[in-house]
Amino acid sequence: MPYSPAPRKRRKDARPSELSAAALSLFVEKGFAATRLEDIAARAGVSKGTLYLYFDGKEALFKAVIQDGIVPVVAENEAIAARHTGSTFLLLEKLLDNWWAAIGQTDFAGIPKLMVAEARNFPEVAQFYYENVIRRARTLVGNTLERGMAEGEFRRMDVETTIDVIIAPILMLLIWRFSMANCQSSEADAGLYLRIHMDLLRQGLRASQV
Amino acid sequence: MPYSPAPRKRRKDARPSELSAAALSLFVEKGFAATRLEDIAARAGVSKGTLYLYFDGKEALFKAVIQDGIVPVVAENEAIAARHTGSTFLLLEKLLDNWWAAIGQTDFAGIPKLMVAEARNFPEVAQFYYENVIRRARTLVGNTLERGMAEGEFRRMDVETTIDVIIAPILMLLIWRFSMANCQSSEADAGLYLRIHMDLLRQGLRASQV
Amino acid sequence: MPYSPAPRKRRKDARPSELSAAALSLFVEKGFAATRLEDIAARAGVSKGTLYLYFDGKEALFKAVIQDGIVPVVAENEAIAARHTGSTFLLLEKLLDNWWAAIGQTDFAGIPKLMVAEARNFPEVAQFYYENVIRRARTLVGNTLERGMAEGEFRRMDVETTIDVIIAPILMLLIWRFSMANCQSSEADAGLYLRIHMDLLRQGLRASQV
Amino acid sequence: MPYSPAPRKRRKDARPSELSAAALSLFVEKGFAATRLEDIAARAGVSKGTLYLYFDGKEALFKAVIQDGIVPVVAENEAIAARHTGSTFLLLEKLLDNWWAAIGQTDFAGIPKLMVAEARNFPEVAQFYYENVIRRARTLVGNTLERGMAEGEFRRMDVETTIDVIIAPILMLLIWRFSMANCQSSEADAGLYLRIHMDLLRQGLRASQV
DNA sequence: TATGAATGAGTATTCATTCAT
DNA sequence: AATGAATGAATACTCATTCAT
Numbered sequence: 001m002p003y004s005p006a007p008r009k010r011r012k013d014a015r016p017s018e019l020s021a022a023a024l025s026l027f028v029e030k031g032f033a034a035t036r037l038e039d040i041a042a043r044a045g046v047s048k049g050t051l052y053l054y055f056d057g058k059e060a061l062f063k064a065v066i067q068d069g070i071v072p073v074v075a076e077n078e079a080i081a082a083r084h085t086g087s088t089f090l091l092l093e094k095l096l097d098n099w100w101a102a103i104g105q106t107d108f109a110g111i112p113k114l115m116v117a118e119a120r121n122f123p124e125v126a127q128f129y130y131e132n133v134i135r136r137a138r139t140l141v142g143n144t145l146e147r148g149m150a151e152g153e154f155r156r157m158d159v160e161t162t163i164d165v166i167i168a169p170i171l172m173l174l175i176w177r178f179s180m181a182n183c184q185s186s187e188a189d190a191g192l193y194l195r196i197h198m199d200l201l202r203q204g205l206r207a208s209q210v
Numbered sequence: 211m212p213y214s215p216a217p218r219k220r221r222k223d224a225r226p227s228e229l230s231a232a233a234l235s236l237f238v239e240k241g242f243a244a245t246r247l248e249d250i251a252a253r254a255g256v257s258k259g260t261l262y263l264y265f266d267g268k269e270a271l272f273k274a275v276i277q278d279g280i281v282p283v284v285a286e287n288e289a290i291a292a293r294h295t296g297s298t299f300l301l302l303e304k305l306l307d308n309w310w311a312a313i314g315q316t317d318f319a320g321i322p323k324l325m326v327a328e329a330r331n332f333p334e335v336a337q338f339y340y341e342n343v344i345r346r347a348r349t350l351v352g353n354t355l356e357r358g359m360a361e362g363e364f365r366r367m368d369v370e371t372t373i374d375v376i377i378a379p380i381l382m383l384l385i386w387r388f389s390m391a392n393c394q395s396s397e398a399d400a401g402l403y404l405r406i407h408m409d410l411l412r413q414g415l416r417a418s419q420v
Numbered sequence: 421m422p423y424s425p426a427p428r429k430r431r432k433d434a435r436p437s438e439l440s441a442a443a444l445s446l447f448v449e450k451g452f453a454a455t456r457l458e459d460i461a462a463r464a465g466v467s468k469g470t471l472y473l474y475f476d477g478k479e480a481l482f483k484a485v486i487q488d489g490i491v492p493v494v495a496e497n498e499a500i501a502a503r504h505t506g507s508t509f510l511l512l513e514k515l516l517d518n519w520w521a522a523i524g525q526t527d528f529a530g531i532p533k534l535m536v537a538e539a540r541n542f543p544e545v546a547q548f549y550y551e552n553v554i555r556r557a558r559t560l561v562g563n564t565l566e567r568g569m570a571e572g573e574f575r576r577m578d579v580e581t582t583i584d585v586i587i588a589p590i591l592m593l594l595i596w597r598f599s600m601a602n603c604q605s606s607e608a609d610a611g612l613y614l615r616i617h618m619d620l621l622r623q624g625l626r627a628s629q630v
Numbered sequence: 631m632p633y634s635p636a637p638r639k640r641r642k643d644a645r646p647s648e649l650s651a652a653a654l655s656l657f658v659e660k661g662f663a664a665t666r667l668e669d670i671a672a673r674a675g676v677s678k679g680t681l682y683l684y685f686d687g688k689e690a691l692f693k694a695v696i697q698d699g700i701v702p703v704v705a706e707n708e709a710i711a712a713r714h715t716g717s718t719f720l721l722l723e724k725l726l727d728n729w730w731a732a733i734g735q736t737d738f739a740g741i742p743k744l745m746v747a748e749a750r751n752f753p754e755v756a757q758f759y760y761e762n763v764i765r766r767a768r769t770l771v772g773n774t775l776e777r778g779m780a781e782g783e784f785r786r787m788d789v790e791t792t793i794d795v796i797i798a799p800i801l802m803l804l805i806w807r808f809s810m811a812n813c814q815s816s817e818a819d820a821g822l823y824l825r826i827h828m829d830l831l832r833q834g835l836r837a838s839q840v
Numbered sequence: 841t842a843t844g845a846a847t848g849a850g851t852a853t854t855c856a857t858t859c860a861t
Numbered sequence: 862a863a864t865g866a867a868t869g870a871a872t873a874c875t876c877a878t879t880c881a882t
Contacts, residue, residue: 033243034331037877047843049879058877117327119389121244130393161406164379172378175385179329183340196371225866247852257868259854268852435862453663454751457856467864469858478856537747539809541664550813581826588802589794595805599749603760616791645845667873677847679875688873847879851872858868 016054017068019044021107024065028110028178032062032118062118063125067132069111073102074136081140088148089202095140096170096198104174104190112171113178138163148205155207162205169197226264226274229254231317234275238320238388242272242328272328273335277342279321283312284346291350298358299412305350306380306408314384314400322381323388348373358415365417372415379407436474437488439464441527444485448530448598452482452538482538483545487552489531493522494556501560508568509622515560516590516618524594524610532591533598558583568625575627582625589617646684646694649674651737654695658740658808662692662748692748693755697762699741703732704766711770718778719832725770726800726828734804734820742801743808768793778835785837792835799827 022044026035037058041048055061077095084091103109119126141163148154173193181188232254236245247268251258265271287305294301313319329336351373358364383403391398442464446455457478461468475481497515504511523529539546561583568574593613601608652674656665667688671678685691707725714721733739749756771793778784803823811818 029330031241031243031327031331033241036875048877049843050841052878053841113326116323116385116389117241120239120392121241123392126390127393130390134390134393158406161410164382165410168378168382169374172374172382175326179326180336180340180344182330182333183337183344196368200371200375246850258852259868260866262853263866449750451661451663451747451751453661456854468856469864470862472857473862533746536743536805536809537661540659540812541661543812546810547813550810554810554813578826581830584799584802585830588798592794592798592802595746599746600756600760600764602753603749603757603764616788620791620795666871678873679847680845682874683845843880843882845879845881847877849877850875852875853873854871856868856870858866859864860866861864 015046015050016064019046019051019054020061020064020068023061024069024110024114025107027062027065028107028114032058032114032121037061059122062122063128066111066115066125066129069108070103070129070133073099073108074133074140076102078136078140081144088144088151088153089205091144091147092141092166092201093198095144096194099170100194109174110178113175116175137167141166145205152207154205157205165204166201170194225256225260227278229256229261229264230271230274230278233271234279234320234324235317237272237275238317238324242268242324242331247271269332272332273338276321276325276335276339279318280313280339280343283309283318284343284350286312288346288350291354298354298361298363299415301354301357302351302376302411303408305354306404309380310404319384320388323385326385347377351376355415362417364415367415375414376411380404435466435470436484439466439471439474440481440484440488443481444489444530444534445527447482447485448527448534452478452534452541457481479542482542483548486531486535486545486549489528490523490549490553493519493528494553494560496522498556498560501564508564508571508573509625511564511567512561512586512621513618515564516614519590520614529594530598533595536595557587561586565625572627574625577625585624586621590614645676645680647698649676649681649684650691650694650698653691654699654740654744655737657692657695658737658744662688662744662751667691689752692752693758696741696745696755696759699738700733700759700763703729703738704763704770706732708766708770711774718774718781718783719835721774721777722771722796722831723828725774726824729800730824739804740808743805746805767797771796775835782837784835787835795834796831800824 019040023035023040026040026043029035037051038048040061041051051061055064077098080094080098081091084094103111115126115129119129142159145154145157145159145162149156173190176188177190229250233245233250236250236253239245247261248258250271251261261271265274287308290304290308291301294304313321325336325339329339352369355364355367355369355372359366383400386398387400439460443455443460446460446463449455457471458468460481461471471481475484497518500514500518501511504514523531535546535549539549562579565574565577565579565582569576593610596608597610649670653665653670656670656673659665667681668678670691671681681691685694707728710724710728711721714724733741745756745759749759772789775784775787775789775792779786803820806818807820
């Protein structure tokens with residue numbers, strides 16, 4: 001018999017992530033304080049009490065949302081970089097593609113805005129996020145840049161600044177989408193935006209070819 | 211001895227901005243929902259009830275904070291651009307300097323983070339902000355770019371994208387300062403950051419001089 | 421010089437009754453608790469603080485409204501009775517007419533409803549009202565009935581019950597007017613109501629004439 | 631041992647009427663505005679929050695108190711009239727007896743005073759009360775009078791006026807009990823009062839028997 | 841495991857009252 | 862005498878959390 005774990009069992013295991021998914025979408029939508037546990041429970045299709053079977057409370061839910069959300073993607077990107085061979089710029093593109101598929105097009109896309117909004121109220125979670133997401137992501141990009149420079153594919157440049165130039169537009173894209181985007185009459189085209197960004201980088205990074 | 215208006219009167223006139231200043235700093239620090247009116251009152255040195263003499267309630271206070279905070283600076287910058295003569299890049303620098311003095315180094319610096327955090331809960335205020343701050347600021351930068359291109363000082367480029375490239379790092383600087391900045395061990399040097407930004411722009415914008 | 425006291429002086433003397441008149445109309449309209457001192461002041465055309473120059477506070481205002489409102493009319497009616505000669509039923513009619521002119525067609529008309537609504541919250545005022553209005557009015561009507569019976573104009577009957585029969589409809593008329601009257605589509609005709617009431621009494625009270 | 635439903639469940643079903651009973655007694659005692667939700671909860675033996683599980687708020691509680699309180703008794707009286715045979719005056723007595731047992735001797739007795747006091751602040755509830763209690767009660771009495779006249783038991787008379795004569799004293803009895811009654815030294819005897827009222831009616835209504 | 845009834849601490853808001861001018 | 866800015870106690874209502882079933 002190939003597969004088919006008992007549905008009830010699968011349900012039980014899936015619960016926590018169902019719950020934190022519901023929490024994430026509401027936290028992103030309304031902010032932490034303005035989200036009621038009752039709404040999270042309702043969106044997950046369980047009762048309020050059930051939340052407490054899996055999480056210690058609202059704060060714990062917030063931490064879980066942040067901590068479980070993005071870290072795996074960072075690790076995944078680190079793995080991608082580790083096994084990559086060939087053009088460094090192609091690696092940058094791979095990293096962006098993977099990040100876009102795993103974050104940008106999922107509910108996790110709301111996390112940066114959420115984290116920005118709540119960092120001061122949850123310094124401990126912010127610290128965790130800084131060390132496990134931001135720092136690692138910057139290191140990854142930084143290493144990639146250095147690899148490109150070492151191989152002569154990229155021109156020499158200040159690494160920290162260039163990391164900012166690479167990451168900031170991507171972050172702004174997400175933050176914008178979960179804050180002011182509704183105010184624009186015309187829908188922004190995220191795919192186009194990212195392509196332009198990468199095009200600029202392709203030119204901007206490469207060693208000048210005389 | 212010149213005259214001095216009755217203190218009571220002077221107080222009355224000053225109150226609204228004292229109150230919204232206190233509100234701003236707390237909203238930025240803890241978010242809208244997590245800020246208690248009592249704390250705002252305490253920070254402004256008045257009682258809870260006094261807030262209601264000047265503002266209709268917490269939401270009205272939020273609107274006032276946003277609407278009164280930044281718009282004057284936008285207008286100021288528009289005026290600066292209108293009367294500027296000479297190098298277009300110099301104008302860009304002037305605009306940045308003024309904005310940095312009037313926003314970046316005051317409590318208003320927290321507004322972008324606040325607006326990002328609360329935009330979804332106050333769509334009406336977000337709309338106001340979009341139209342009176344964001345759109346006007348973008349138009350101002352866009353016109354400046356076009357002026358530079360028309361005069362041959364800047365190379366030809368896609369204006370909308372370039373506006374993003376100019377503005378996004380400045381926004382990120384502020385958003386970062388009011389969210390994750392505490393997580394870094396080393397203090398970031400905003401002045402340096404902006405100087406590098408302008409240096410990159412100076413090179414990136416100018417028409418290639420063969 | 422016939423008259424013309426200084427207008428300012430007249431104003432000063434008139435203040436308290438202007439204030440309690442404003443208070444009465446609002447108390448009647450919305451009840452004691454739901455009436456804000458600010459509204460009373462506004463209706464009287466003065467500032468909130470001025471109320472405290474003439475009354476000790478909201479309760480004092482309530483007491484004044486009740487105590488100053490109706491007692492004079494009771495005294496007036498007692499005087500009418502004292503100097504009346506002739507048909508006793510005519511006296512009853514005079515009393516009703518006077519009461520109707522001095523109470524029923526003025527703002528004082530709202531006092532019975534107000535007193536009913538607030539008696540339990542102001543037992544002291546209620547006691548005052550009971551002794552100085554209700555008891556005296558009942559005594560007056562009772563004495564009149566006894567006079568009519570003594571002179572053979574009215575048939576013998578239980579006095580206390582008859583007092584009720586005479587007074588209750590008049591009270592109900594006022595209470596109704598200040599409570600449910602707005603619910604009726606057709607305007608009630610108070611004058612007609614009272615005339616029918618008196619007609620019934622004329623028949624009901626008179627000694628049967630064989 | 632017969633079964634016994636879970637106490638929790640039994641509680642749940644009983645709660646709303648426990649709560650509105652507590653609310654009624656306090657509203658009658660102190661008026662709507664002067665009654666604190668906390669006191670209602672305390673009198674019902676629950677916490678403040680529990681009220682909100684069953685009612686949307688203070689106003690909803692007020693509406694429930696009025697709407698659920700008296701209407702059933704009106705319906706009951708209509709049924710009594712529908713199936714009555716025999717003397718019409720006996721029917722009047724039955725109606726009074728039933729009303730006295732179901733209203734006059736229960737906490738519902740306070741509703742007329744409450745409704746009078748709050749009608750202006752709750753026009754919608756007042757309208758409901760007018761149409762579902764007052765109008766129906768008057769119609770019931772009016773039909774009874776017409777039946778009596780048609781059968782020759784009652785003399786011919788103006789129906790609307792007579793309805794007033796029948797109902798007003800009963801209303802006054804209740805209103806009095808919940809307002810000024812405490813001011814009297816001697817306890818009024820409601821039973822006696824009603825008996826006298828009916829005696830007067832018996833004489834007043836019957837067709838003169840020559 | 842899951843439920844949802846019950847709780848009560850926490851907060852925005854109102855408004856009678858005071859008092860410097 | 863008159864003002865109205867300021868106060869802070871009072872209260873309706875919310876919602877995270879608990880726990881008996």
